[in-house]
Every structure is written in structure tokens, then in C-alpha cells.
Amino acid sequence: MTMSMDQYFIKQQPYYRPVADEVELYEAAYSVRMPMMLKGPTGCGKTRFVEYMAWKLGKPLITVACNEDMTASDLVGRFLLDVNGTRWQDGPLTIAARNGAICYLDEVVEARQDTTVVIHPLTDARRVLPLEKKGELVHAHPDFQLVISYNPGYQSLMKDLKQSTKQRFGALDFNYPEHDIEVEIVGHESGVDRSTADKLVSIAERARNLKGHGLDEGISTRMLVYAGSLIAKGVDPRAASRVALVRPITDDPDMRDALDAAVTTFF
Numbered sequence: 133m134t135m136s137m138d139q140y141f142i143k144q145q146p147y148y149r150p151v152a153d154e155v156e157l158y159e160a161a162y163s164v165r166m167p168m169m170l171k172g173p174t175g176c177g178k179t180r181f182v183e184y185m186a187w188k189l190g191k192p193l194i195t196v197a198c199n200e201d202m203t204a205s206d207l208v209g210r211f212l213l214d215v216n217g218t219r220w221q222d223g224p225l226t227i228a229a230r231n232g233a234i235c236y237l238d239e240v241v242e243a244r245q246d247t248t249v250v251i252h253p254l255t256d257a258r259r260v261l262p263l264e265k266k267g268e269l270v271h272a273h274p275d276f277q278l279v280i281s282y283n284p285g286y287q288s289l290m291k292d293l294k295q296s297t298k299q300r301f302g303a304l305d306f307n308y309p310e311h312d313i314e315v316e317i318v319g320h321e322s323g324v325d326r327s328t329a330d331k332l333v334s335i336a337e338r339a340r341n342l343k344g345h346g347l348d349e350g351i352s353t354r355m356l357v358y359a360g361s362l363i364a365k366g367v368d369p370r371a372a373s374r375v376a377l378v379r380p381i382t383d384d385p386d387m388r389d390a391l392d393a394a395v396t397t398f399f
């Protein structure tokens with residue numbers, strides 16, 4: 133059965149605002165098919181960046197959101213039972229390897245350890261994917277590339293990528309963009325004017341300073357886009373900020389009040 137890859141091509145240029153030289157570095161990495169690791173907090177633009185790069189390179193993109201229940205079979209494939217007996221079905225990683233897609237494993241560290249075993253032979257000079265249950269060795273298509281994301285803040289000692297995994301990847305650091313760039317992104321994505329976007333980013337910067345002092349994670353660019361979208365729909369900025377910026381990140385009443393106070397400083 134040949135797989136239609138058409139659905140995996142990104143047809144329209146995604147909006148991506150480069151923050152440094154990440155586009156050029158990624159292109160160079162892709163040209164030698166170096167597996168890449170995108171490091172950074174949630175909601176800071178990693179997924180958007182891969183979408184943009186896949187579009188720019190003209191390659192199909194297969195994205196897999198990893199979770200703790202995910203097994204190697206979810207990536208590689210499995211036998212399915214149907215009326216005619218059993219039938220093998222390729223998983224997303226196998227589809228990507230066979231057809232020359234960029235495969236983006238989002239938060240791969242969440243997945244069970246056995247998943248790292250399957251990515252190892254794909255990420256060194258062999259570029260092969262053993263389908264053990266099927267007894268097949270897939271040689272990756274020359275265009276195939278593996279990309280993973282990784283949030284260093286979340287990792288515990290129990291759950292971290294092993295050095296033998298990390299050292300198979302080139303890594304790019306992502307973070308919330310600097311003030312003016314983030315204002316531009318929030319304005320573009322949500323449709324609010326510059327002054328409103330500027331206030332939203334200022335609120336986020338206050339909250340980010342509280343990270344580690346009662347907040348696990350700061351307000352992300354994604355949250356600012358949400359808040360801006362509500363404001364653009366006519367929601368009162370204070371209410372929009374409460375709903376989209378403050379309530380989602382804390383359950384602690386004191387922290388909530390401190391963040392609400394930051395909101396009223398700006399709106």
C-alpha cells in the first residue's frame with residue numbers, strides 16, 4: 133500500500149518570526165540530515181518553527197505529541213486484526229522514514245524508555261528503523277529527518293533523556309522572544325494593536341520573574357496570543373488577562389492576587 137503524503141505537506145507559509153539565526157542553522161543541519169533537538173519552555177514557538185522549516189524546505193512534516201502511555205509500537209507500527217486476518221500498519225515514525233518526511237516528536241521524554249531504543253539506529257550513521265515484530269529493516273529515505281522537542285524545566289532525574297540519546301542530536305535553544313519581537317508576534321497572531329500587545333508582553337515579563345518563586349512556568353507567548361485574541365473580540369482586557377494569563381498557571385490564591393495586580397498595573 134502506498135501512503136499518500138499529500139496531507140503532510142504544509143501548503144501555506146506559516147507565520148514565523150525568527151529571533152536569531154535559527155532558520156539558517158536549521159537549514160545547515162537539515163542539509164547534513166542532522167537530527168535536531170529543540171529545547172525550550174512550552175508555548176515559545178518550537179512547533180511553529182518546525183512547521184515553518186518544513187514549509188521552507190518543501191518537505192512533509194509528521195508530528196507526534198508524545199505522552200507517558202506511548203510505546204514504541206505507537207511510533208513504529210503494529211499488526212491489526214481485520215476480517216482477512218492480520219495486517220501490518222506503519223506507525224508515524226515508519227511512515228516518515230519510508231517517505232522522506234521530517235518527523236517531529238513533541239516532548240519525547242514523556243514517552244516510555246523503549247521508544248528511545250527505536251530512535252537510536254535512525255539517528256546515527258545507519259539511518260535504519262528495525263520493525264522487530266514484522267521482521268523488516270527500513271532504510272530511511274534520504275530526505276528523512278528526526279526532530280524532537282524537549283523542555284529542560286520539566287525534567288526530573290527520573291525522566292530525562294540519556295546522554296547516549298542527547299548526543300545524537302544537534303540542539304537549538306528556544307525561549308520567549310525579547311520584548312519587541314514578542315510584541316510583534318502577539319500583535320500579528322491575535323490582531324490587537326501594538327500598545328495592547330506591549331502591555332500583554334509586559335505582564336508576561338513580570339510573571340516570568342516569578343518562575344521558581346511559586347510559579348513553575350512563566351506566561352508563554354501562546355497564552356499572550358490567547359489573551360490578545362479575546363481582547364480583539366471585544367473582551368475587557370482585565371477579564372481576558374484573568375482568563376487566559378493568570379488562572380491557567382496558578383491555583384495558589386496569593387500568587388493569583390499577585391498576578392492580578394500585575395494585570396491592573398497595565399490595564
Ligand SMILES: Nc1ncnc2c1ncn2[C@@H]1O[C@H](COP(=O)(O)OP(=O)(O)OP(=O)(O)O)[C@@H](O)[C@H]1O
Binds near residue numbers: 176317321353357
Ligand atoms: N517566533 C514566533 N513566530 C511566530 N509565532 C510565534 C513565535 N513564537 C511563538 N509564536 C506563537 O506562539 C504560539 C505557541 O507556539 P508553539 O505552538 O510553537 O509552542 P511550542 O514551543 O511548540 O510549545 P509546546 O512545547 O507546548 O508544544 C504559536 O501558535 C504562535 O502563535
